[in-house]
Amino acid sequence: MPLSKERQTSMRLPDRESHPVAAGVKIQAGALVVLDAGLAKPGFEATGLVSLGRAERSVDNTAGAAGERRVEVLRKRTFLYSNLEADPVVRADVGKPCFVVDDETVAKTDGTGTRSPAGRVADVDPSGVWVEF
Structure with a gap:
């Protein structure tokens, strides 16, 4: 109506x-x-x-x-999270997905099927990984 x-x-x-x-x-x-x-x-x-x-x-x-x-x-922003040393995200991963390790850490891979996607890698610097959600 x-x-x-x-x-x-x-x-x-x-x-x-x-x-x-x-x-x-x-x-x-x-x-x-x-x-x-x-x-x-x-x-x-x-x-x-x-x-x-x-x-x-x-x-x-x-x-x-x-x-x-x-x-x-x-959401709809880019946030800085820690980079997992054992499975690090690198500059070549910009634009690709990264994966959740914990509430402050992301990794390059899905850990052979054990991790969910976190978001898209916007940048990687010495401080960590900039993740776009």
């Missing part, structure tokens, strides 16, 4: 999302955040995860039920 009067239409910013946090989990501000079965967790090595971006604030749901807390995630 068409509007018959003005309304304040709700909106979301495309670079910010809020996701329910898994039970028993604490996500630190700045962490690489993933979805595991629809619930947010700090990044960890596993397959089938969906990388979201960076946690804007710390969220402690260690004593809560699944979804009791939510984490705000910043």
Whole structure:
């Protein structure tokens, strides 16, 4: 039905999302955040995860039920994460995917099928890997 009067239409910013946090989990501000079965967790090595971006604030749901807390995630940006020394991302990998090791580390490969994609490598420098989400 068409509007018959003005309304304040709700909106979301495309670079910010809020996701329910898994039970028993604490996500630190700045962490690489993933979805595991629809619930947010700090990044960890596993397959089938969906990388979201960076946690804007710390969220402690260690004593809560699944979804009791939510984490705000910043996306559509490029963030600096540590480079796994044992499987390093290099300059030749710019433009290619990198893979989640933990909530602050990425690697060049999927670890023979044990890691989920983190995002696209935007740059590599002595500080680490710039990952675009």
